[in-house]
Amino acid sequence: MKDLKGKLVLLTGASSGLGPHLARRLDEEGCRFILSARRREELDRVAAELREARVVAADLSQRGEAERLAEAAGPVDVLIANAGVPASGRLTDFQGGSAIYSETTMATNGALHEPLLDMMALRR
DSSP, X not given: OOOOTTOEEEEESTTSTHHHHHHHHHHHTTOEEEEEOSOHHHHHHHHHTSSSEEEOOOXXXXXXXXXXXHHHHOSOSEEEOOOOOOXXXXXXXXXXXXXXXXXXXXXXXXXXXHHHHHHHHHHO
């Protein structure tokens, strides 16, 4: 893996699914973290397992939350846009099928890109 020691990682969707696994693996590489997801309690549990982590609870499906998160995070080296959209059941059972689910997930994660691009450029 490329040398990531000391890099500041903003990891969305950090409280469940792949999020905690990604955080633990990158922690082994010496990364520092800003962890974000909707559930603060679960974020705190993940953060407690890491060497250096700050928690910013945010629901990226809500208007203005991506901008608030970007402002709270400040300049970062790495963005892992891992936020998911809560759902249960078979993907084919959702109204509109997988296309609408995929579009919603992409919009949720894509909302972070614009506000964070300038912040990431500041780190260079």
